[in-house]
Amino acid sequence: xxxxxxxxxxxxxxxxxxxxxxxxxxxxxxxxxxxxxxxxxxxxxxxxxxxxxxxxxxxxxxxxxxxxxxxxxxxxxxxxxxxxxxxxxxxxxxxxxxxxxxxxxxxxxxxxxxxxxxxxxxxxxxxxxxxxxxxxxxxxxxxxxxxxxxxxxxxxxxxxxxxxxxxxxxxxxxxxxxxxxxxxxx
Amino acid sequence: xxxxxxxxxxxxxxxxxxxxxxxxxxxxxxxxxxxxxxxxxxxxxxxxxxxxxxxxxxxxxxxxxxxxxxxxxxxxxxxxxxxxxxxxxxxxxxxxxxxxxxxxxxxxxxxxxxxxxxxxxxxxxxxxxxxxxxxxxxxxxxxxxxxxxxxxxxxxxxxxxxxxxxxxxxxxxxxxxxxxxxxxxxxxxxxxxxxxxxxxxxxxxxxxxxxxxxxxxxxxxxxxxxxxxxxxxxxxxxxxxxxxxxxxxxxxxxxxxxxxxxxxxxxxxxxxxxxxxxxxxxxxxxxxxxxxxxxxxxxxxxxxxxxxxxxxxxxxxxxxxxxxxxxxxxxxxxxxxxxxxxxxxxxxxxxxxxxxxxxxxxxxxxxxxxxxxxxxxxxxxxxxx
Numbered sequence: 001x002x003x004x005x006x007x008x009x010x011x012x013x014x015x016x017x018x019x020x021x022x023x024x025x026x027x028x029x030x031x032x033x034x035x036x037x038x039x040x041x042x043x044x045x046x047x048x049x050x051x052x053x054x055x056x057x058x059x060x061x062x063x064x065x066x067x068x069x070x071x072x073x074x075x076x077x078x079x080x081x082x083x084x085x086x087x088x089x090x091x092x093x094x095x096x097x098x099x100x101x102x103x104x105x106x107x108x109x110x111x112x113x114x115x116x117x118x119x120x121x122x123x124x125x126x127x128x129x130x131x132x133x134x135x136x137x138x139x140x141x142x143x144x145x146x147x148x149x150x151x152x153x154x155x156x157x158x159x160x161x162x163x164x165x166x167x168x169x170x171x172x173x174x175x176x177x178x179x180x181x182x183x184x185x186x
Numbered sequence: 187x188x189x190x191x192x193x194x195x196x197x198x199x200x201x202x203x204x205x206x207x208x209x210x211x212x213x214x215x216x217x218x219x220x221x222x223x224x225x226x227x228x229x230x231x232x233x234x235x236x237x238x239x240x241x242x243x244x245x246x247x248x249x250x251x252x253x254x255x256x257x258x259x260x261x262x263x264x265x266x267x268x269x270x271x272x273x274x275x276x277x278x279x280x281x282x283x284x285x286x287x288x289x290x291x292x293x294x295x296x297x298x299x300x301x302x303x304x305x306x307x308x309x310x311x312x313x314x315x316x317x318x319x320x321x322x323x324x325x326x327x328x329x330x331x332x333x334x335x336x337x338x339x340x341x342x343x344x345x346x347x348x349x350x351x352x353x354x355x356x357x358x359x360x361x362x363x364x365x366x367x368x369x370x371x372x373x374x375x376x377x378x379x380x381x382x383x384x385x386x387x388x389x390x391x392x393x394x395x396x397x398x399x400x401x402x403x404x405x406x407x408x409x410x411x412x413x414x415x416x417x418x419x420x421x422x423x424x425x426x427x428x429x430x431x432x433x434x435x436x437x438x439x440x441x442x443x444x445x446x447x448x449x450x451x452x453x454x455x456x457x458x459x460x461x462x463x464x465x466x467x468x469x470x471x472x473x474x475x476x477x478x479x480x481x482x483x484x485x486x487x488x489x490x491x492x493x494x495x496x497x498x499x500x501x502x503x504x505x506x507x508x509x510x511x512x513x514x515x516x517x518x519x520x521x522x523x524x525x526x527x528x529x530x531x532x533x534x535x536x537x538x539x540x541x542x543x544x545x546x547x548x549x550x551x552x553x554x555x556x557x558x559x560x561x562x563x564x565x566x567x568x569x570x571x
Contacts, residue, residue, distance in 0.1 A: 021371065025200035028373040035200075037371035062483030063559060064370055153200075 003057040004144055005066040007086070008134075009079030010096075012050045015131030016075065020052025022135045022153045023145060027056045030149030036064045049078050056144060073138055074100055075117070075130070094138060096130070113141055113180045120172050125165060132158075132166050133173035140177020147174060189213050189346075189382035193241045199374045203367040204229035206338040206374045207297060208237070210345025211269050213376065215384050216295070217243030218266040220257035222250050222276060225309045226365040227299035230271045251276035255283035259292045263421060265387070265412035267349055269295040274303045274316055277323070284358050285324030286423045288446060291356040291400070291408065293387065295348050296320075298360060299368040300476075300527075302553035312365035313553030314476055315528035320360040321505050327443050329450040331457065332360040332505035334475040338372045344502070350385040351457070355449055356407055362504060364527065366477040366556060394418065399430040400442075406449035450506055458508035461500040464490075468497030470569050471515060473524045473536055475501040477556055482525055485562030492563075494570050504532065512539035521569035525549035525562045545569060 006023065010016040017039050028035035038053040053066035068088045074080050075096045087093060090109045095102070097114030106112055115137045121130040132154060139150040151170060158166045193212035201209075208230045211219075219238070221231040235245040243266070248254040251272055258268035272280065277298050287294050300316050302308030320332050331351050335341045345361060352359045390397050390409035399419045402408050411417040420430040425442055427433040450457065461479075463486070465471055470489075474482040479500040489496045497519070501508070512522075521544055524533040533548040540546055549565045551557050 021200070024371060029198050029200055035372065037200075037202075038366070039369060039371075061372075062480050062487075064366070064477075064480055065556070 003055055003061065004071065005069045006054040006056070006071045006073065007051060007066050007069040007083055008054065008073040008075075009049070009051040009083050010075030011078070012048050014050070014075050015128070016050045017052050018157065019073065019131040019135050019138075020054045022132075022150065022157055023138060024054045024056070025157065026139070026145040026149040026153035030152045031145055033058055034061050036061045038064055038066070049076075049082065051079065051083070071138075071142060071144075073134060075134060077101065092142070094134070094141060096134070113177075115173065115176055115180070117173065120176070121169060124168050124172065129166055129169035132169040136170040136173025136175075137177040137180075138173075140174040141181045150174075187384050187386050189379040189384050190215060191379035194376060194379040194382060196376050196378050199376065200371055201338060201374050202229065202369050202371045203335065203338040203341040203363055204299065204369065205233050206341040207335075207345050207361065207363065207368075208233040209374070209376060210342040211295070211349065212237060212241055213342070213379070213382055213384075214346040214349035215267045215386075216269050216349060217241070218258065218261035218268045219244075219270065220246045220248050220254040220261070220268075221271045222248050222254050224251075224273045224276050226301055226368050227271045227273050227297060227363075229368070230297060230299070234271075251279040252282070255280035255296070256286070258294050259283060259287055259290070262292045262294055263413050267293070267353070267387075269297060269349075271297040271299070273299050273301050273309075274313075275306050277316055277319065281319075281323045284320075284330070285326055285328065287358040288324065288328035288330070289326070289423055289425075289442070290421050291446075292358075293352040293356050293410075295345075295352055295359050295361055298362055300362065300364040308554050310365065311554045312477060312556065313527045314362075314364050314478065315531065315553060317362065317504060317526070317528065317531045318534075320362065327447060328357075329447050330358050330360055330505055331355065331450065331503070332362050334362045334501060334504050335367055336476055336479045336500065337367065338370060338374045341367065342374050342376060346382060346384065350383070353385040353387050354407070355453070356410070357450065360505070362476065364476050370477075389415075390417070398428040400426060401428045402445070406445055406452060454506045454508075455510070457503055457506055458511065459502040460508055460511065461502060463498040465497035465499055465515070467495060469495045469520045470566055471497040471499050471519050471522050472562065472566065473499050473501065473522050473532070474526070475504055475532065478525050478527060481556045481559055482562055484559035485525075485557075485566060488559065488563045489566040489570075492567065494566060496566055501532070507532075507535045507539070509535070509539040512536060513541070516540040516543040519544055521545035521547060523547045523549060523562065523565050523569050525551070525557050525565070527551045527553050527556065
């Protein structure tokens with residue numbers, strides 16, 4: 001497997017960095033691949049732009065930055081506006097469909113799959129877990145990390161007492177991802 | 187000696203370089219840190235402050251970096267392994283006590299997570315521009331040790347070495363991270379305590395009255411004691427004799443300063459450490475350290491794909507500089523290409539060691555981000571013409 005480059009983008013407070021962290025942790029600790037996470041670090045606070053770069057590979061990762069991601073995981077319109085131009089030709093866009101409107105900037109040949117992650121999270125009881133729904137959606141669509149690995153990554157990353165809610169969020173996203181990935185491309 | 191299990195968080199972790207550096211320090215036996223938190227190094231002390239109550243030790247958030255850097259030296263003379271953690275602006279304030287650590291031969295580790303400068307510069311963005319400051323920043327002649335990790339795993343592994351070297355040579359050891367390595371998250375494997383070798387302080391067995399605090403018995407590094415153990419000691423930044431008393435004359439100065447340099451220079455061959463890839467038979471050798479070594483791998487791969495015979499040499503230990511190795515390589519290669527996130531610092535050492543026997547090409551970068559790999563590739567191609 002060559003290196004797969006991923007960028008997760010959204011707003012501060014959506015759990016963007018944790019979503020990237022969980023994908024990287026699943027790959028590098030529980031699937032025994034290599035992963036490097038770089039987070040945009042700045043004075044960002046809740047509500048401002050925020051993103052994480054994750055590289056996953058079967059061998060040691062040299063250059064750690066993501067310039068042209070194979071996969072974009074986007075949770076806000078700002079993130080879409082900022083990053084859609086970087087997506088590789090033929091790349092994959094996973095997006096929060098009630099927060100992101102696609103337009104003609106989506107590269108030709110790219111595959112775009114949406115999920116109402118925030119609504120799912122609200123239905124599960126807490127809007128806060130939308131990032132875990134997105135992480136599950138990522139695993140379900142891409143298969144880049146195994147279901148078992150991402151479950152372990154979530155369980156070892158979330159606060160004690162929230163495991164059950166987070167597992168339900170993860171599985172919701174994962175199952176939806178499996179369905180969407182199997183559906184014929186529109 | 188093996189590490190004290192209390193400080194060793196054995197397991198496989200997905201953590202960033204700052205956190206890994208803290209775990210390395212705890213595993214190495216560091217039990218006292220004084221610091222004044224500063225981006226991008228804050229997470230190191232934040233984690234230390236959270237972890238140290240359960241491990242057993244002390245963290246003090248000081249009023250500033252000057253106080254931090256002298257508090258750790260006091261802690262070392264009280265018998266602890268010590269560290270302070272900072273970034274460029276704080277490092278500048280600490281320079282007086284770097285010299286004090288050097289002349290009093292106090293084992294200590296200074297962590298510098300480098301960011302763009304001069305002055306407050308770029309708090310959240312990377313640079314590698316403090317390399318000469320740690321070599322020359324305090325006045326007078328002394329010789330520090332500086333290590334340069336390029337991954338979170340190395341932040342753990344090399345930190346243990348940093349503490350071990352501080353004990354072996356009784357010098358300030360600089361741990362030269364940068365913002366990218368500090369905030370980059372990767373797998374970090376922390377072994378069992380029984381698999382981690384740590385060097386304990388060489389405390390004197392001599393009785394009070396027989397022990398001279400700077401007596402060397404012919405070796406280059408004196409035995410130490412700790413305050414309160416019964417030895418009467420005098421520790422001063424003034425030039426001193428073997429008893430530690432001020433001896434402000436040329437003879438004492440000659441003896442002391444020559445030994446301070448010799449204890450590192452005489453062991454330079456054991457201290458230097460580089461990682462090489464395809465250097466043998468190469469026409470061009472890329473020389474890098476820290477995060478730039480990760481970036482340079484992309485450039486080296488691209489140049490090799492174009493048919494250039496390129497080697498890659500990474501400095502793991504930057505000070506002492508492996509001058510002898512470069513002098514040998516100078517007769518074998520056409521050119522050295524030296525990318526670094528500063529406007530040309532370690533390249534000066536390469537030039538000095540190579541002494542005109544091969545081309546030396548600097549690839550400077552003022553900081554704020556890493557090099558574009560293509561810029562390094564271009565320099566390799568031009569050097570190969």
